[in-house]
Amino acid sequence: MKLKIEFGGGLELLFLNQRTHLIVIPSTVPQGDKNGQPGQPVDINFLVHWLKDNLLKERPELFIENGTVRPGILVLVNDTDWELEGEGGYQLKEDDEIVFISTLHGG
Amino acid sequence: MAPKSCALCQNAKAILRRPKTGQQICKDCFFRVFETEVHNTITEAQLFKPGDRVAIGASGGKDSTVLAYVMKTLNERYQYGLSLFLLSIDEGITGYRDNSLETVKRNQQQYDMPLKILSYDELYGWTMDRVVSTIGKKNNCTFCGVFRRQALDRGAASLCVDHIVTGHNADDIAETVLMNIMRGDIARLGRCTAICTQGEDTIRRSKPFKYAYEKEIVMYAYFKKLDYFSTECIYSPDAYRGHARAFLKDLEAARPSAIIDIIHSGEAFEVKDEVRATQKTQQTCKRCGYMSSNDLCKACSLLEGLERGMSTAAISDKGRRKLEAEGPAPNNLRTIPYFRPPTTVTIEVPAASQ
Numbered sequence: 001m002k003l004k005i006e007f008g009g010g011l012e013l014l015f016l017n018q019r020t021h022l023i024v025i026p027s028t029v030p031q032g033d034k035n036g037q038p039g040q041p042v043d044i045n046f047l048v049h050w051l052k053d054n055l056l057k058e059r060p061e062l063f064i065e066n067g068t069v070r071p072g073i074l075v076l077v078n079d080t081d082w083e084l085e086g087e088g089g090y091q092l093k094e095d096d097e098i099v100f101i102s103t104l105h106g107g
Numbered sequence: 108m109a110p111k112s113c114a115l116c117q118n119a120k121a122i123l124r125r126p127k128t129g130q131q132i133c134k135d136c137f138f139r140v141f142e143t144e145v146h147n148t149i150t151e152a153q154l155f156k157p158g159d160r161v162a163i164g165a166s167g168g169k170d171s172t173v174l175a176y177v178m179k180t181l182n183e184r185y186q187y188g189l190s191l192f193l194l195s196i197d198e199g200i201t202g203y204r205d206n207s208l209e210t211v212k213r214n215q216q217q218y219d220m221p222l223k224i225l226s227y228d229e230l231y232g233w234t235m236d237r238v239v240s241t242i243g244k245k246n247n248c249t250f251c252g253v254f255r256r257q258a259l260d261r262g263a264a265s266l267c268v269d270h271i272v273t274g275h276n277a278d279d280i281a282e283t284v285l286m287n288i289m290r291g292d293i294a295r296l297g298r299c300t301a302i303c304t305q306g307e308d309t310i311r312r313s314k315p316f317k318y319a320y321e322k323e324i325v326m327y328a329y330f331k332k333l334d335y336f337s338t339e340c341i342y343s344p345d346a347y348r349g350h351a352r353a354f355l356k357d358l359e360a361a362r363p364s365a366i367i368d369i370i371h372s373g374e375a376f377e378v379k380d381e382v383r384a385t386q387k388t389q390q391t392c393k394r395c396g397y398m399s400s401n402d403l404c405k406a407c408s409l410l411e412g413l414e415r416g417m418s419t420a421a422i423s424d425k426g427r428r429k430l431e432a433e434g435p436a437p438n439n440l441r442t443i444p445y446f447r448p449p450t451t452v453t454i455e456v457p458a459a460s461q
Contacts, residue, residue: 009169009325010337071356074325081326083124084111084131102337103169103278103325104352 001027001042001094005051009102011073014063015055025050025092044075045088047098062102074101115140122330126320126363134330141327145315146181152302154313157188160268162223164259165193165214167207170274172214172335173324174316178272179218192266193218196258197226198251199234203341210336217334225262227254231410232441239342242418247342250413253405257397257443263310264448275314278321278359281366282351284373289351297378300370309398310448320366396446407443414441 005021012019025047029036035049036042042050045068052064062070068088069075075082076099077090092098111121111131119133125140132140155161163178165171175193182189195211198204208224215222228234231254239247263271280300287296298304303313316324328335358365391397392404399405408427412418415437417430 008329008337010339013338071353071360074322074329076329079122079330080110080120081123084121099329101325101329103321104356 001025001092003047003092003095004097005055006097006099007101008099009074010104011063011100011102014058014060015051016057021055023055027092027094041091043088043092044077044082044090044098047092048088063100069100072102072104074103075099076101123323123326126322126359127367129363137323137330138327141319141323142177142180142184145177145319146185148302148318149181149187149315152313154272154303154315155187155189155270158190159188159270160190160192160266161270161272162192162194162263162266162268163220164271164273165195165211165222166274167195167210167214167336168274169325169328169335169337170276170279170316170321172210172274172333173328174272174274175214175218175220176331176333177327178315179220191220192268193220193222194259194262194266194268194271195222195224196255196262197224197228198255199227199236200341201236203338204235206338207336210334213334221266223262223266225258225265227258230254230258230261231406231443233410233413235342238413238418241413244342250409251342253409257404257406260310260397261446264446268310270311270313272313272315274316276316276319276321276324277366277370278352278355280314280317280373281369282348282355284369285351285355286347287373293376293378296373296376300373318367318370392446395443397443410443411436411440 001024003023003025005023007015007019007021015021025042027042029038029040029042029046031038033046036046048064048069049067052060056063063073064070075087077085078097079099082088082090113119113121113133113136114130115132115136119135121131122134123137124131125137149155161178163171163175165175175191178189178191181187182191193211193215195208197208211222211224214220226234235247235251238250242250259271283299284296287293287299300317302317303311305311327333355366355369389398389400390402392399392407393402394407395404397404397406401408403411409418412426412430415430415433417426417433
């Protein structure tokens with residue numbers, strides 16, 4: 001499944017200093033993958049682990065904490081606050097745009 | 108999940124859950140309530156009067172960028188009658204502040220506001236790069252904080268403004284409340300929730316975003332596509348604040364009202380007169396004329412330490428005594444130009460013309 005991922009608020013620094021990434025991930029959790037029930041459709045929690053394993057270059061503790069994004073990181077699903085979409089349990093669809101923005105940098 | 112409609116207009120698709128209220132609202136209602144709440148904060152605290160010259164402390168980061176945009180918007184919408192300026196302090200941190208100042212320069216164009224940049228190098232003769240290469244990464248935030256506070260006042264004085272507004276948001280204030288409790292700094296605890304502070308001869312400073320959640324500021328910047336800079340300072344961050352911040356974010360995740368609740372707790376503390384009395388009385392610095400609680404202001408003290416090669420000595424009272432024991436300051440010592448607060452022109456309006 002194709003997804004568009006965007007990082008902002010300084011998070012892009014952990015991901016090759018690149019804001020936008022077009023990625024392809026499995027549409028169901030692969031056999032033997034510990035980040036979900038194998039065979040189930042993938043959700044944002046799966047994506048967060050996938051990003052950590054495949055795209056994140058440094059300091060994973062600034063992105064992921066207790067199995068989900070670190071508190072203080074805002075997540076938008078197709079430009080809507082993920083809190084309205086079921087947060088980590090949101091089931092991803094083809095061509096979804098997921099934005100991660102850190103709020104933790106000075107202003 | 109079916110898209111939810113906005114709790115306010117019942118019409119458009121909700122795009123955000125407000126941390127303060129839990130309401131799910133659409134983009135247009137979000138812009139409106141965010142701006143209106145800042146307007147209410149400003150009017151209830153009577154922060155400005157028509158004709159005021161107001162400097163926005165601008166770092167290029169999210170808070171001050173949103174503040175500049177919202178101040179411009181409200182000033183036009185509600186006819187505050189303010190002259191707005193951008194005021195930036197260049198600490199001299201290569202790879203950090205130089206980049207963020209580029210953002211402020213773009214903001215100057217985008218918002219059509221005059222910009223004043225004052226550098227530590229110009230004012231103190233030291234950049235933070237040079238301070239850190241001299242003293243290392245321990246205590247450098249002390250230097251930077253003391254220098255910035257005074258630089259903002261001096262920059263504001265040179266613009267002849269009546270007022271400085273800063274982008275401190277609700278999360279910042281809640282963090283400061285927690286830090287003051289954890290440090291037992293009760294005198295500061297009593298002051299840190301004030302929306303507006305003013306000493307006798309200092310320029311008023313206030314925080315129009317006192318009740319604005321960081322989440323909403325970042326969402327506002329995102330949906331308005333505002334141009335801001337976000338990188339951590341390359342020198343060691345304030346570790347203590349970092350812990351308070353992480354703790355607060357954990358609390359917020361469990362209960363979003365935690366931030367506003369902590370501010371209310373801070374406001375409700377009543378500081379006993381005995382505690383308040385331990386604060387030293389304010390005077391002016393004998394060397395540079397800036398407000399001070401000792402003969403020398405903190406910036407002059409720190410600068411003298413740097414100039415005399417005893418940089419860390421000036422951080423504590425004990426260190427200061429050691430420095431004084433070394434003899435008086437040499438005559439050719441680099442000092443800060445004498446501070447003259449802006450001459451406030453009070454125009455008495457004759458009764459007849461009112």
